Amino acid sequence: MLTVILAIGREILRGRVQDTNSWTLARRLTGLGHEVVRIAACDDDLVAIVREVRRAAEDGATLVVTTGGLGPTDDDRTLQALADATDCPLALHPEARDLVAERYEALARTGAVADGGMTAPREKMAWIPVGAAPLPNPVGAAPGIWLEAGPTIYVALPGVPAEMRAILEHAVAPVLAARAPGAVYAERRIVTRARDESAIAPLLRRLGQELPQVYAKSRPTRFGSEARLEVFASAWGKDRDEVEARLARAVALLREALGEAPADG
Amino acid sequence: MLTVILAIGREILRGRVQDTNSWTLARRLTGLGHEVVRIAACDDDLVAIVREVRRAAEDGATLVVTTGGLGPTDDDRTLQALADATDCPLALHPEARDLVAERYEALARTGAVADGGMTAPREKMAWIPVGAAPLPNPVGAAPGIWLEAGPTIYVALPGVPAEMRAILEHAVAPVLAARAPGAVYAERRIVTRARDESAIAPLLRRLGQELPQVYAKSRPTRFGSEARLEVFASAWGKDRDEVEARLARAVALLREALGEAPADG
Incomplete structure (x- = not known):
């Protein structure tokens, strides 16, 4: 609701x-x-x-x-x-x-x-x-x-x-x-190797075109003593498997483009 | 503003x-x-x-x-x-x-x-x-x-x-x-000996009638291991001395009626 x-x-x-x-x-x-x-x-x-x-x-x-x-x-x-x-x-x-x-x-x-x-x-x-x-x-x-x-x-x-x-x-x-109207919500967070939010804007735009059901948002964070970017991806859907599959696809695309920090934060 | x-x-x-x-x-x-x-x-x-x-x-x-x-x-x-x-x-x-x-x-x-x-x-x-x-x-x-x-x-x-x-x-x-429009704001907080919010409702009503420029609000709190009530009093005004005097009057009335916990929390 x-x-x-x-x-x-x-x-x-x-x-x-x-x-x-x-x-x-x-x-x-x-x-x-x-x-x-x-x-x-x-x-x-x-x-x-x-x-x-x-x-x-x-x-x-x-x-x-x-x-x-x-x-x-x-x-x-x-x-x-x-x-x-x-x-x-x-x-x-x-x-x-x-x-x-x-x-x-x-x-x-x-x-x-x-x-x-x-x-x-x-x-x-x-x-x-x-x-x-x-x-x-x-x-x-x-x-x-x-x-x-x-x-x-x-x-x-x-x-x-x-x-x-x-x-x-x-x-x-x-x-x-x-x-609840049969909706499921799921989210994933990855801390990337990237540090420059301005450089990932085009990537997030492409991701939104390819997976419009997934909302992905970048945010400056710390990884140990290093400045890093985290990307938070979330999706709603009628079916848990479908939502998780979309998020997994989004995370794979993000990792491929940005790399992931050595261990998930 | x-x-x-x-x-x-x-x-x-x-x-x-x-x-x-x-x-x-x-x-x-x-x-x-x-x-x-x-x-x-x-x-x-x-x-x-x-x-x-x-x-x-x-x-x-x-x-x-x-x-x-x-x-x-x-x-x-x-x-x-x-x-x-x-x-x-x-x-x-x-x-x-x-x-x-x-x-x-x-x-x-x-x-x-x-x-x-x-x-x-x-x-x-x-x-x-x-x-x-x-x-x-x-x-x-x-x-x-x-x-x-x-x-x-x-x-x-x-x-x-x-x-x-x-x-x-x-x-x-x-x-x-x-x-800022020449306004000053001040606040005081006292932790009272009182524990029963329902019992102080009439007191807060009288306070509001006597000092309508002062806003006083009770809230459950802890004082050491004891459940207590704190009263938070605040006021706006054009003049710092006037605002402080009103708050001092409100605090005096509250202390007289409720007592104050041994040391201000």
Whole structure:
């Protein structure tokens, strides 16, 4: 599915924290057979988030994965923005409320919070768009959510990386693997003997003409203490064998033209 | 200035490399007094890049900083996209051509490239939008560019982080510091004794009412082996003393209500 990843939080825009979630998601969703077409980070402002969700629709995305903005404070606005953008208003979801309540009761038993009872800020995390399902959070308090609205799946995950990864692996990746459109993705990387990117531009052009299904891109890298070029080749296809055969052909052409550094880096 | 950061390159969308440039730029531009409103990563596709540049205008950005897509290969398309989006067509820039030529002559002298002469892929890096100025690249071959078109400054930097940082520090930051709209930005972080984010939501709401110029945000963190909350408070203003005084007031209120962990983390 065409996919947009959206990281929400002013701390990212201020450079206060590095957004590692988008990188994790890009790698994982690509491996599951989904094509990430854009990654964006925006402020935790309702108008800004709604605008980004609408832009994902302009991009043709049918999978939108957000991180951040699910917590108990007033600047956690992701679910309100999804509700506004999809016309699925927020409602208190009993199962989500149970998940939140159980989490705080457990935290109170260990002394991590003073009082395990339900409060308005805690309950806020269980107000999710109508039609959405909560995704249990094995690490923190805020459930993720899974919402299908029109042609699009929206997955909202917490911003804390450990929580994001836990929900991704437990609840999201298995379902998205099954929803991948029968596409397989494969990539190969070779560190070449070449050092001059300007000299390999014609080669990459010929490769693109001969194997248009393969995307090959050069990048300066180091090989030991030497400046070298790596070439990263990737391809999508319906069939694993076909994709691997195309990549093998591309790698053979690149090695023939450029040579390969003595051991693959 | 309202700022959009745009990272260009399919390798980011595939999770093949982590986009660290946007983080570096967000931190640095914020410190210089510019307000980053969005960060995006898109494919090295002409239509996709033009669309992102137009979206920056929709966001009201008057500063757009791009990374990636300045090199010699056919999939380096950033300058063509800036040309298309701003109606400043590409032209061979004599000074940019000299910069590229000198770089390859020097590389040939050290044996890093076989031939130091000008070729079409090398010259491509000197075709820049009409009205743009090249920014010397002390690390690699592709110059950055500085383009003012209408109300907006476009700064295009290479994707290789060492090249990006070198041009940023040598050629871009000094000018952008002088162009900052007299704004100062400051931030404070305290690690509190609090552990329960849901319990501090009402406090952050009161703080926002009392000090609307201060943005305060809580985030789970660790303090030694203990789960704690950090609160990150930031403010913009015209005057350094005024901004610092507001932040000091916010920090005092937070410490009074939450306590501070024994030593600042």
